[in-house]
Amino acid sequence: MRKLAPAATRRLVRALLASTVLIGSHAVTSTVQAADPIRIAVIAEAQALAGASIPQAAQIAADEINAKGGIDGRKVELVTYDNKSSAADSVRAFQRAASEDKVHAVIASYISEVVLALQPWSARLKMPFITPGAASNEIPLNVHKDYARNKYSFHGYLTSKAQSQAVCDAAKAILVEGRQMKTAVIMSEDAAWTKPLDEGYKECLPKVGLKVLDHIRFSPSTTDFNPIFSRIEGAKPDVIVTGISHVGVQPTVQWRSQQVPIPMIGIASQATNATFWKETNGATEGVLFEMFAAPGTNVTPKTAPFAEAFKAKYGNYPSYAGYTAYDEVYYITDAVRRAGSTDPDKLVEALEKTDWEGTLGRIQFYGREDDFTHSIKYGPGLVSGMMMQWQDGKQLAVWPPQVANGKITFPSFVKAGSAAN
Amino acid sequence: MTAIQILIDGFAISALYALGATGFTLIFGVSGVLNLSHGALMVTAAVVAWAASSELGLGAYAGAGVGVAVCTLLTLATYGLVVKPIDRSRAIPPEEKEIFILTGTLLWGIMIQEFIAYLFTSNAKTVRPIVEGVVVIAGVRTPWNQIFTAVICWGTIALLWVLVNRTRTGKVVLAASMNPRGVTLLGFELSRIYVAIWLIYGVLAGIAGVLLGQFLGVSPYSVGPLTASAFSIVVLGGLGSVSGSLIAAYVVGYLETLTAYLISPAYRTIPSLLLLVAVMYVRPQGLLGRR
Numbered sequence: 001m002r003k004l005a006p007a008a009t010r011r012l013v014r015a016l017l018a019s020t021v022l023i024g025s026h027a028v029t030s031t032v033q034a035a036d037p038i039r040i041a042v043i044a045e046a047q048a049l050a051g052a053s054i055p056q057a058a059q060i061a062a063d064e065i066n067a068k069g070g071i072d073g074r075k076v077e078l079v080t081y082d083n084k085s086s087a088a089d090s091v092r093a094f095q096r097a098a099s100e101d102k103v104h105a106v107i108a109s110y111i112s113e114v115v116l117a118l119q120p121w122s123a124r125l126k127m128p129f130i131t132p133g134a135a136s137n138e139i140p141l142n143v144h145k146d147y148a149r150n151k152y153s154f155h156g157y158l159t160s161k162a163q164s165q166a167v168c169d170a171a172k173a174i175l176v177e178g179r180q181m182k183t184a185v186i187m188s189e190d191a192a193w194t195k196p197l198d199e200g201y202k203e204c205l206p207k208v209g210l211k212v213l214d215h216i217r218f219s220p221s222t223t224d225f226n227p228i229f230s231r232i233e234g235a236k237p238d239v240i241v242t243g244i245s246h247v248g249v250q251p252t253v254q255w256r257s258q259q260v261p262i263p264m265i266g267i268a269s270q271a272t273n274a275t276f277w278k279e280t281n282g283a284t285e286g287v288l289f290e291m292f293a294a295p296g297t298n299v300t301p302k303t304a305p306f307a308e309a310f311k312a313k314y315g316n317y318p319s320y321a322g323y324t325a326y327d328e329v330y331y332i333t334d335a336v337r338r339a340g341s342t343d344p345d346k347l348v349e350a351l352e353k354t355d356w357e358g359t360l361g362r363i364q365f366y367g368r369e370d371d372f373t374h375s376i377k378y379g380p381g382l383v384s385g386m387m388m389q390w391q392d393g394k395q396l397a398v399w400p401p402q403v404a405n406g407k408i409t410f411p412s413f414v415k416a417g418s419a420a421n
Numbered sequence: 422m423t424a425i426q427i428l429i430d431g432f433a434i435s436a437l438y439a440l441g442a443t444g445f446t447l448i449f450g451v452s453g454v455l456n457l458s459h460g461a462l463m464v465t466a467a468v469v470a471w472a473a474s475s476e477l478g479l480g481a482y483a484g485a486g487v488g489v490a491v492c493t494l495l496t497l498a499t500y501g502l503v504v505k506p507i508d509r510s511r512a513i514p515p516e517e518k519e520i521f522i523l524t525g526t527l528l529w530g531i532m533i534q535e536f537i538a539y540l541f542t543s544n545a546k547t548v549r550p551i552v553e554g555v556v557v558i559a560g561v562r563t564p565w566n567q568i569f570t571a572v573i574c575w576g577t578i579a580l581l582w583v584l585v586n587r588t589r590t591g592k593v594v595l596a597a598s599m600n601p602r603g604v605t606l607l608g609f610e611l612s613r614i615y616v617a618i619w620l621i622y623g624v625l626a627g628i629a630g631v632l633l634g635q636f637l638g639v640s641p642y643s644v645g646p647l648t649a650s651a652f653s654i655v656v657l658g659g660l661g662s663v664s665g666s667l668i669a670a671y672v673v674g675y676l677e678t679l680t681a682y683l684i685s686p687a688y689r690t691i692p693s694l695l696l697l698v699a700v701m702y703v704r705p706q707g708l709l710g711r712r
Contacts, residue, residue, distance in 0.1 A: 047543045085543075190687070219687040221646070223637045226430055227681040230423070249545035250638045257564040259555045270544060278475045281549045 037077040038070075038336050040329060041097035043090050043108035043118075044321075046082035049273045050110045050245070053322030054132055055080040056314050058107060060306070061329035071333045078329075079103055087117035094118050098125045104342040105129070105332050107156075110245075110269075110321040112136035112192040123149045126344045128351065130154040130328050133269075133321030137161050137196035140366065140375035147368055151348050154365065155375035156328050157321075158292065158385075160193050162378035164200025167241065167266050167290050170387035170399050172208035174288075174408060175265065179416060181238035184210040185262075187228065187251075188243030189220045197243045197267065205241065213237050220246040225254040233260065242266030242289075249279050256283035259413040264288065265387070274317035277393045284390040286410045288398070291388045293323040293359045296405055297397045299386070303359045327358030426561045427675075427682050433567040435674025436574035437633055441647070442654040442666045443578060444625035450598040450661030451618045454504055454522055458530030459626065460647030461537075462499065466492035466627040467634025468537050471546040481549045488548070488634070489627035495533070496623030500615065503529045530644060538641040545643075548634035570632045577628055578667070581621070585663075594618055598661065650690075653697045659710025668708055672696070 042058045045051025055078070062076040070076060079101045081093035090109060097103045098121075106122070109115050110133025119142055122129035129152055131139065137159045143150045158166070175181040186201050188194040198215065205212050213235040218228055228251075232240060240262050244251060248270025255264060265288035270276055272291050276284055293299050295307035295317045306326055310318045318326075335350035336342055352374070356363045361383035366372045376383055387399040389408055396406025410416045445459050456462075469491040474484025503525045507513060513521050550566040557563070585591035597604045597614045605611050633639055633647075654673050658665030673693045681689045700707065 047538045049542050049544050052542065217687075218685075221642075222686050222689070223643070224430075224434065224681065224686070224689070226426075227678070227686050230426055230682070247545070249547055249640075253547040253638055257550065257553070257555075257566055259562060259564075273544075279471075279544060279546055281475060281547060283547070 037075040038333055038342060039077045039079060039101065039103040040332060041093070041101065041103040041106040041108070042078050042080045042325070043083050043093045043097070043106060044080070044325075045085045045109065045111065048085060048110075049275060050133060050269055050319040050321050051085070053310075053319040054107065054110065054325040057306075057310060057318050057322035057326040058329045060309055060313065061326045065330070065333055071337045074336075076329065076333055083109060083114065085111060085114070087114045090114045090118055091121055094121050094127070094129075095125070098127050103127075104336070104344075105347065107132055107325055107328050107332075110134055110157075112139070115139055116142075116192065119150060119153050122152045126152055128152050128154070128332070128344055128347050130156045130332070130351075132324035132328055133157050133319075135160045135163060135193040135197070135267075137372070138192070140372040144368070144371055144373040147373065151374070152344060153374065154351060155372070156324050157376065158378055158383065159372055159375050160195075160197035161200045161372070162375075163267055163290060163385075164197050165204055165378065166292075166385035167201070167387075168204035168208045170288075170290065170385070171205070171210060171239070171241070171265055174387060174399050175239055176209040178408075179238075182209065182211060183213050183237045184239045184241045185214045185216065185232045185235050185237040186212060186241050186243070187216045187218070187232065187264075189222075189245065189247055190217045191220060191246060193245065194243040201241055201243070210239070210241075222247065223250055225251045226258060229255060229258055229260045232262065237262060240264045240266075242268050245269035248276070252276075252280050252287060253283040255287075256280075256285070256411075261413055261415045263410055263414050263416045266290065269320060271390065272320040272388075272395075274311075274395070277390060282393070285392070286389065286414060288387055288389050288408075290385055291320060291395070291397075292361070292383055292385045293320070294386065294388055294395055294397060297386065297403050299361055299403060300357050300359060302357065306359045323359045327356065327360055327363060330358065331356040331363060423682060425559045427678050429558060429561055429563055429567070430682075431671075431675040431678035433571045433636070434678060435671040436571040437629060437636065438650060438654055438674050439667045439670035440574040440577055440625060440632070441629040442651045442658070442670055443581065443663055444622035444629075445651045446655045446658065446661060446663055446666045447598075447618060447625075448622050449655065450663070451594060451601075452504075452615055453519070455519075455526070455652070456499065456504070456622075457523055457527040457648055457652075458499055458503075458533060459651050460644040460649075461530035461533035462492055462496055462623070462626045463630035463633060463647050464537060464639050464641060464644050465495055465533060466630030467548055467639040468541055468546055470548045470631045470634055472541065474549045481551045484549065485551065485631045488631045489624060492627030492630055493620065493623035496626060497616070497619055499526065499529060500619040505615075530648065534641045534644040543641045545638045545640035546634065547638035548631055550635045566635055570636050573628065573632060577625065581625070581663075584621070590617060594621075646690075653694065655707075657697055657700055657707055659707030662707065662709040665707055665709030 042055045044054035062078050065076045083090040105128040112134040115131045115134040140155045268289040271289040293303045331354050339346040339350035364377045365374050386397045388395050389398045397404050398408045448454050466488040470484045470488025473479045473487040507521045507525050552565040552569045555562050555564050585595050654669045658669030676693045677689050680692050
């Protein structure tokens, strides 16, 4: 044993030397690379229509930025992961993005449950993180409650509360004032994002003049909606106010095949997708749904060109989360430029000062003092939303008048009050 | 009013369950195979019918035909690629074959499910209905499609009854389900009978899948629940008993509809699953089971 010792020692020393050289050279290359690309992870639900648009839209933004020479000479590089709509898969992807793929920021998921699972990891790994489509109020509320820890997460979409307000604002104009409607039933799927949405509806609908007669929450695995529509009809409301995202095709098709005579208005994420017409075989005719950006609308000068560029590249218009993801790549990289660094704390500070005209409107974040810290601001002149309607295979904006490119109409089986004009 | 609505709604959904479960129980009765890719086969029929009629623009009838045809081929592939090789394998001890077939068909079903999700995303699809519009029956607005579904289901089941009881092939199949060895002793090739029975099963699953796609819509997420519902109907009715399955389909269908209307749609499946557990305790052979 002792005789072997010198040889073993030599080997050990040699190995140590070699690894030091390796580590050294690695350190050198990584400092060189630090001046190189801005790396953004995109974790999304590739198998769901809403989620599939997220990496695609982000890629368009990255390509456009790179075509113009990048950010201060730094290219934008995306690393994409399919989370299969699973929180556990998303957490693994997030860890991998931070530790192995060395990204500087993460764009992830349209599902609130997934985003809420990622939020603590964003805090632990000090990784700037933004969601393009989850709506739960809890996301910004968590930032507000424990700012020092959770300040790395941003809410790049409107909270459920803001969305309910947007629906109420539109309902007031087009249903209460436009068609003398007085009563509503809330119908929403049981999920994290609809709890605050329903609370918001219950608060704002009566204020705009729609009395809430009933409130139905159903399991997202529901396939037969006939009992639900039958109960709603029993309450005799003027309108059904929806909160649906995980489901969409089935209630819409059964609403049509049952010829439920009550119009539907509200948040219907799947209806925002351009392929929804085909998936429902046109049953979505007359369905009213909220969107914050859409093809053929001039929300900002960037909205329509992005939608067309997306269609040219992927053959379809983007889902709602596509618009937000596209904007996010732009304002994250803009924040890197303003911060002059990808250091997480500096990046967060710069993101908080975001004032970016995107496809959705003018994007700013609520501050630390506000309850919805780091959520995008809702309101006129910022991001304010439109009421859309499916008509003959197309999504048309019917409200507000300054962006409208269509007039509201309903299929003949719907009794939709008396039009004021 | 609600009572009539429950009667009508429950009748249509039960007819659909009955058709879906009939093929499933037939396969078990004849060859002792529990095919856990059942739901995936039905979903394939519906999604292919959707793609053919809406994406390719073939129209409702041709779309439905393509859906049933593809489902039948896939069912034969299930037999040829999964069930038969396991059944013939010498590496697997005979007493373990059943569990291997269960696992094999389950994995096959998951593969089909993932493949559909990959091609068409996991969002739900609805097949263009062959008949549209509504009719008012005793004050209840009923879609024609619902009536159509029930009629086709019962028509198909009746045809199956004629096939099994009135034709030579059907009688051989029936005999094979009672005593496979006896049938071979009479000079019939069991492997041919198996192919015939899987072919019938494929057509039944295909029709049930397309009708389900028209009636409620399907997505890759429906695969598990569809297999589970066929499984529980068949266990409730008695494994291998076709008439037991038909009765069980109506018990489950009406129990679900009653729950959905009178308690909440969210609890729809719970009472029928509780009933299944109770049946397993009290009468493990099912309502009309033979073993």
